[in-house]
Amino acid sequence: MSLRIALLGLLTTSGPSSGYDLAKRFESSINHAWQARHSQIYPELNKMAADGLVTVEEEGPRGRKTYTIAAEGRRELREWLLEGTPSRSIRSEGALRAFLLPTLEPHEAAARLRAEAEVYTARLAELEALKAAKASWKRPGFGEHALELGIRQTRVVRDWAEETAAEIERAAGDPPGGE
Amino acid sequence: MSLRIALLGLLTTSGPSSGYDLAKRFESSINHAWQARHSQIYPELNKMAADGLVTVEEEGPRGRKTYTIAAEGRRELREWLLEGTPSRSIRSEGALRAFLLPTLEPHEAAARLRAEAEVYTARLAELEALKAAKASWKRPGFGEHALELGIRQTRVVRDWAEETAAEIERAAGDPPGGE
DNA sequence: ATAGGCATGTAATCAGTTACATGATTTT
DNA sequence: AAAATCATGTAACTGATTACATGCCTAT
Structure with a gap:
């Protein structure tokens, strides 16, 4: 269901788009919350059109289909957002990794944590750049x-x-009780 | 693959456990990073035993099987943690919701955001309580x-x-340029 | 002309959820 | 005796990934 919602949301915020556009937008704007490949997006858009949530308003050059959100689609998105029982499901490979890193030897864990921190620093720079170039939304x-x-x-x-790496190193170099 | 890793990780940090134990642990300790139901865990543990990653050391009362991580399992977990190309995949229904809430009317969005904030405050209290009662890990x-x-x-x-709710309300009550 | 990006799709497989199913042990 | 909890499993379905497949249009 969430894929449907994400697509309806993107069609709302970015206006009429093709499946190709939406696939790209999954990589940029919404990437830290949800992902989907074109192989999942195209069939879903077809189903959504069959269910009357979106319409194909125009067909362009290379078989390009431009989808527009329909009244029924707006209703469904709205209902999902206002519905009372939000499932808090989350699956983060990064968080899982972070969770398990301390099972390594202290120096290994610390090194790996610092490498992770670097990846996040780079990601942060990307996001900050995106923020600076914030001209791509309709609303x-x-x-x-x-x-x-x-x-x-x-x-x-x-x-x-970073902090955990430092703390692990401190604890390893200065064992308080032993181990 | 991540389920396997999560199970190997839990067996490392909590010691030998049954599938039932691991299912519960998914709800408590690792819940904010990954989830899995027993219907996924039991077959996976069987496959892992067949692959030599874990062993069944003892069988208890109600057909209870206690799984222990094997050398091969430790090797696989270690390799996953040290491997260079960490996929940053994340799927968070909460983040998706947060992302899309501003598509509602300002007052609706603000109200909903405040409701979300309350849920997170409650969750925070749970986690803080868990932190206070931190006596359940082997390492x-x-x-x-x-x-x-x-x-x-x-x-x-x-x-x-909370901040976004406040800002949306401010912007709605005091429109700078129009719309 | 050819390489790169645009654009859509399907098939096979793997991951995950929901519902069904069963039975033992412990607590009230 | 009944209810709660422990404990494991399977089947049907839905969600998601990977790989395959095709072809158009634009810039060099």
Whole structure:
């Protein structure tokens, strides 16, 4: 269901788009919350059109189909957003990695955590750049909020990784009780 | 693959456990990074035993099987953690929701964001309580790092939701350029 | 002309959820 | 005796990834 919602959301915030456009947008704007490949997006858009959530308003050059959100689609997105029981499901490979890194030897864990921190620093730079070039959304002011969340979350993981690396090294070099 | 890794990780940090134990542990310790139901865990453990990553050391009362990580399992976990190309895949329904909330009318979005913030505040309290009662891990000091990350991430989303709600209300009440 | 990007699709496989199914042990 | 919890499993379905497949249009 979430893929449907994500697509409806993107069609709302970016206006009429092709499946190709939406696939790219999954990589840029919404990437820190959800991902989908074109092989999942195209069939889903067809189903959504069959269900009356979107319409194909025009067909362009290379068989390009431009999808527009329909009233029924707006209704469905709205209902999902207002619905009371939000499932808090989350699957983050990065967080899992972070969780398990301390099972390595202290010096290995610390080194790896610092490498992770670097990846997040790079990601952060990308996001900051995106923020600076914030001209790509139809509703002005919309993307900024989401981007801000992405930036803060990335920063928090980065900082955690650095601090944890330092603490692990400190604990290994200066064992308080033993082990 | 990640499920396998998560199970190997839990067997490392909590020692020999049954599938039932591991299912519960997915709900408590590792929940903010990954989830899995028993219907996925039991078959996976059987496959892992067939692949020599874990062994069944003892069988208890109600057909209970206690799995222990094998050398091959430790090797696989270690390799995964040290491997260079970490896929940054993440799927967070909460983040998706946060992303799309600003598509609602300002007052609706703000109200919903505040409701979200409350959920995160409650979750934060749970995690803080867990942190206080941190006596359940075999390797002392291990769980704390992961828990700390969970706490910080939850806090960041909570704060973002509150601030964004306030900003949306401000912008709606005091439109600078129009719309 | 050819390389790169645009654009859509399908098939096979793997991962994950929901629902069904069963039975033992412990607690009230 | 009944209810709660422990404990494992399977089947049907939905969601997601990887690989395959095709062809158009634009810039060099």
